[in-house]
Amino acid sequence: MTGPTRHCANGETAGSGTLYVVATPIGNLEDITLRALRILKEVRYIACEDTRHTRKLLTHFQISTPLISYYRGKEAGKSGQIVSYLLEGSDVALVSDAGMPCIADPGHILVQKAYESGIRVSPVPGASALISAIGMAGLQAEHFLFSGFLPSKKNDRLKRLQHLLMEPALLVFYESPHRLLKSLTDCLAVLGSRPAAICKELTKIYESCQRGSLADLVADLKNVPRIKGEYVILIEGSKADQPPANDNIEELLAWYRDTGRSLKDSVQRIASDLGLPRSKVYAKALLAWREGDCEK
Numbered sequence: 001m002t003g004p005t006r007h008c009a010n011g012e013t014a015g016s017g018t019l020y021v022v023a024t025p026i027g028n029l030e031d032i033t034l035r036a037l038r039i040l041k042e043v044r045y046i047a048c049e050d051t052r053h054t055r056k057l058l059t060h061f062q063i064s065t066p067l068i069s070y071y072r073g074k075e076a077g078k079s080g081q082i083v084s085y086l087l088e089g090s091d092v093a094l095v096s097d098a099g100m101p102c103i104a105d106p107g108h109i110l111v112q113k114a115y116e117s118g119i120r121v122s123p124v125p126g127a128s129a130l131i132s133a134i135g136m137a138g139l140q141a142e143h144f145l146f147s148g149f150l151p152s153k154k155n156d157r158l159k160r161l162q163h164l165l166m167e168p169a170l171l172v173f174y175e176s177p178h179r180l181l182k183s184l185t186d187c188l189a190v191l192g193s194r195p196a197a198i199c200k201e202l203t204k205i206y207e208s209c210q211r212g213s214l215a216d217l218v219a220d221l222k223n224v225p226r227i228k229g230e231y232v233i234l235i236e237g238s239k240a241d242q243p244p245a246n247d248n249i250e251e252l253l254a255w256y257r258d259t260g261r262s263l264k265d266s267v268q269r270i271a272s273d274l275g276l277p278r279s280k281v282y283a284k285a286l287l288a289w290r291e292g293d294c295e296k
Contacts, residue, residue, distance in 0.1 A: 012118050012119065012120050013117060013118035013119060015089050016086050016087050016088075016117070017085070017087075017088070017089050017090045017092060017119070017120075018086075018091050018092075018119070018120045018121070018122055019082075019086055019091075019092050019093075019094060019110070019111065019119055019121045019122070020091065020092070020093045020094065020122050020123075020124050021094050021100070021101050021107065021111065021121065021122070021123045021124065022036050022039055022040065022093045022095050022126070023036065023095075023099060023101075023125055023126030023127055023128065024036070024054075024095050024097075024099065024126070024127070025098065025126075025127055025203070026099045026127045026128070026129050026132065026202055026203055027098070027201060027202055027203035027207070028203040028204065029057070029061075031126060031127035031203055032061075033124070033125075036124050036126055037061055037063070039093055039124050040058065040061075040063050040065060040095075041065065043065060043090075043091040043092055043093045044065075044066070044085065044090035044091055045065065045066050045067070045068050045085060045090060045092045045093070046065050046066070046067050046068065046092070046093045046094075047067075047070040047078070047082050047092055047093070047094045047095070047110065048067055048068070048069065048070060048094075048095050048096075048097075049070065049071050049072075049095070049096045049097045049105065049106055050069075050071065050097050051067045051069050053097045054067060054095060055067065065093075068081075068082060068092075070107075070110065071106060075107075075110065076109060078110075079109050079110040079113045080113070082110055083113050083114060083119065086114060086117070086119045087117060087119070093124075094110060094111070098127075099128045099129050100123075100125070100126070103128065103130060103146075104148045104149060127203065129174070129199075129202050129232055130172060130174075130232065132199075132203065132232075133172065133197075133199040133209075133234060134170070134234065136202075137197035137209060137211065138197070138211065139170055139195060139196075139197060139234055140236070141170045143168070143169035143170065144169050144171075144172055145164070145167055145171055145237075147160070147164070147171065148174060149173065149174050149175065149176075150173050150175065150179075150183050150186075152179065154182070157182075157183065157186050158186055158190060161186060161190040161191060162265065162269065163269070163272065164191070165190060165191060165238065165265070165269070166238045167237055168237040168239070169237045170234060170235070170236060170237050171191075171233075171236075171237060172232065172234050172235075173232070173233040173235075174230070174231070174232060175230075175231045175232075175233055176230065176231075177230070177231065178227070180198070180221065180227050180231050180233075181221045181222065181227065183233065184198070184214065184217060184218050184233065185218055187214055187233070187235060188215060188218050191214065191235060192214070193214045193215035194213065194235055194236045195211075195212075195213060195235075195236040196211075196212070196213065196233070196234060196236065197209055197210065197212075197233075197234045198217060198231050198232070198233055198234075199231065199232040199234070200229045200230070200231050201229040202232070206228075206229060214235065247274060249270065249274070249276075249281060249284050250288065253270065253281075253284060253288040256269070256270070257288055257289055263285050263286075263289050266285060267281045267285050
């Protein structure tokens, strides 16, 4: 008979293994760290996004640790099985196809369940396309906002960008080759022609970084017959002053009006930020814009 689960003073389950969240190469195999190689050799199992992809990496470094398939569609089901191995005392490494798990990749469900079960979670840092792109782009990045992949549907993509219109931090997105031009075109339409960069195939043979205004980058890409590779998009944040930090609709509308925003965009932003019906905000916006015209 199994006895009651014992917990240590720090809340971890006694006798359980450790879940290591391990960064793997984003291109060049030399991206991997010495610690990552040691951990991948020592753990009982490796939970990976794609067993075929990870097996190539392990074969290169002569590592024979058993693999457990853990892709996005199986996260909920497989995480329970992996947690049971950890509770039995086995150490497990979590990896994605490239870079750090849980950053626009599967993993957070397993990590969350590990914490809930009192299992120790330890990061093994390394390569990250996000950080690498910021480092090579040469754009101001004291603050940055990573927004993963932009939505695939145009209307959803435009809404996401509209929410980011006034964001002062550097904006960072991942993008696939077949959507790159569409996404950049929408970025230009909503955000305007700001300084930007697109980083391609980081640490791989065809690594590159194109820098310039959004308008120039879009124009250049239109002349590319076939866009290939995986991309990181970086766009300078808004330089405009921020709207008042309160819930007063009249003050917010006056600020948006006086800073040159359109009535439509202002209504959409305020209604979304305050959780109000657009019709209510629109009625007040008509009055605010009329008052602005009278003042002129």
